Amino acid sequence: MNGARRDFRIAGLVEAPEFLFSAPPGELMPDDSRFAVIWMNHSALAAAYDMDGAFNEALLSLTRGAETQAVLRAADRILEPYGGLGAYGLKDQISNRFITEEIAGLVVTSRVVPPVFLAVAAFLLNIVVSRMIRAEREQIGLLKAFGYTSFEVGLHYFKFIMAIAVGGAMLGCLFGVIGGRSLATVYQIYYKFPFLVFRVDPAAFVTGVAASVLAAAAGGILVLRGVFTLTPAVAMRAAAPADYSRAAAMGGILRTLLDQPSRMVLRRIAREPLRTLLAVIGIAAGMAISVAMVNVTAAFDITVERNFTLVDRSDVTLAFIEPLPDRVIHDLRRIAGVIEVEPFRSVPAVLRNGPQSYRGGISGLVAEPRLNRAVGADLAPLPIREDGVLLGSALAELLGVAPGDRLEIEVREGRRPVIEVTVAGVAETLIGSPAYMRIEALNRALKEPGRVSGAWLRIDAAQSGEIFRKLRGMPAVAGVTVATEARAALEKVMDSGAGAVRYLMTAIAAVITFGIVYNSARIAFAERARDLASLRAIGFTRAEAAFVLLGELAVIILLALPIGAVLGYFMGEAVSAGFSTDLYRVPALFVPEGYGAAAAAVLLAGMVSGWLVKRDVDRLDLVATLKARE
């Protein structure tokens, strides 16, 4: 504290809203093992720093309806002579921003995912109920013959649909409570909320149940038409064979190319193109979600990997309490086990291009940095030029500038110069929104030659313990960041909270894909059991009969794979853009493994479904099925 070591007794553990998300200075990610906020008595702190009555941060609460921007400007004006670093509103408060973005992410998820799920459920219910009505046409005819009205019979099936919908909705409410509770626990731990009460909101349940019932009704009601149009006499007669006369003639060359089982597969697909299309789209959507999620996951990993192998190649980052003369670099080099030392100067600054501005900082680097570099789009290191500023791509985009443009930089440290520089280039940034200048140029602008804010070190791992001990013992050192620890902290952040959504989405993709694939297979089996039994009676082997059934599934899956891949590509881009902020950027990458893994998952779902249905083909009771009138 003020360059001296002091001992304190911990009086209590507290939480404050502005530090729910608290990262070490100059870093983006929280890491409790290295950084914490400590509250202590104002006068004791003032005495320790020998600055009675001084303050370096003030919180304002505004009257209702106050114009925030005007207040910020006024506050800046008042604090300007004292070296104020600039007032900012609640929306720019880092902790608030993280949590607000997190909540916004949850809101988006809650609006996008349930409709997709309900649409798939409605589609599946539609198919199941239509199959059921076809299978029970005889009973429908009988009831009508007894004098039941179409409405009464239709109501019977509608009740069935509602039973499924309400049952599902109830189960959904239960899962909702369980899921909500566990999510609240995750958030409570992650953001260190003192408490986070999961409130059961009756409105949410009403919405959920209503949406489920409506989706189910929409899925089922179309089918009920069939109940109304069926007359008793027709219903009680054996169903006429399904009419395939308009489903693809397949003459000419196809005549010689296709055998009859293949023909049966293709005719069935051609006869119900809408159903085939919906199944294809459903499976493709499931696959697309998988592709996107695998891609984003890989992109997260690549982001971290690149950041710590291409950009930041140091083992240790040192941050000094205040800028020090650059001879400290020589002192650091003399520590046993330190292989390489690279100084940097960093200052808080506001970057402006006309109306666009960004509150960030400038990093002053050496001409040819080796330990912490800027890399171009081709990932080759970029030299730091004397005559301009190198911007991270996210920042250049945000400010709307390109190389050659002029940028105004308001330095918020020291003499607080306002400088105008040329954008010398754009660097590929993965994490943060950096702006790089040559350290000498930055110091010149500050009129503080030879000052460094910190240094990057490459060290001998075998001596790391001793080195850390020495560094942490240096009073001028405010922070020692070990690359491996920082990387672990970053990975943790990307893996929890919003990042964890990708696991949820992957699970959802799996459920959708398997649900549709399995349902298609099961319905196909139910509708064709008699045909399959006939084929077996004629002398088709189990495998040959199963081909007729599973061929259709295979065609649907093969159609879905390329569509899913293309959809996945675009979905991956959208998701990457959604995850990217000015804090970290998730590159939209083409990860071939993502497509392979998603395709493999779809094929696996197909194989499992096929296997489950194939078992039923094998167990088919030939005699009973052949005699059924269908």
Place this chain on the structure above:
Amino acid sequence: MGRPPVRQGGTLRLVTPASDGAAFATQGLTKTYGAGPAAVHALRGVDLDVPRGEMVVLLGPSGSGKSTLLNILGGLDRATAGSARFRGAELTTMSDAALTRYRRHHVGFVFQFYNLMPSLTARENVELVTEIADDPLDPAEALALVGLESRLDHFPAQLSGGEQQRVAIARAVAKRPEVLFCDEPTGALDSTTGRAVLRVLQDVNRETGATVMIVTHAAATAAMAHRVIHFADGRIREVAVNAAPAPAETIEW
């Protein structure tokens, strides 16, 4: 008994000379569904010889066991006990795969509800079988045999019940089966159409030499058979041999 007698190419090896004369021979053939007091005895020891090339009609009330016998002889179902031989080959101990080969190469089926593939035309339904048979008839020829040469490219939905049943017969005979099993082939047809279908079956029997076994409720059908087997309570009550079968057209029902 060990593995069923099969040879490469999938047809059965005949363990007795073909000149033996019997298509089927059963001894003590029994079929029981379920167990305990709820058990249903569909066949209670059936001893029967069916000479080759005959037209055989199986008559009897519902549940008397005639369809069960047909299903076992046709390789669709398995006996509980006893022996059933097709030209000397034991059917009761055959593996599923061997029964499939048996149905594929030796047997044709005609069902009450036709069991055509709705997604295939008449010709394609016949081709379904000719594609997997060793020495099939030309599909068009098979359809001509049942008088449907002008309906080759019609789908089942575009054919009448009688026409569908004739396609089913063409499909069954196209593989040149040694045996043709017909389970209530006229059960869903009116009398005129039914007669026409029986006529086709009689022609097939005469022209191809296939043994034809028909299960039916229609006692009048007996007049066209070489041999009439009466069933009751899972047993054969009577076997009548008809020296001069009547043409199908003359049958009254």
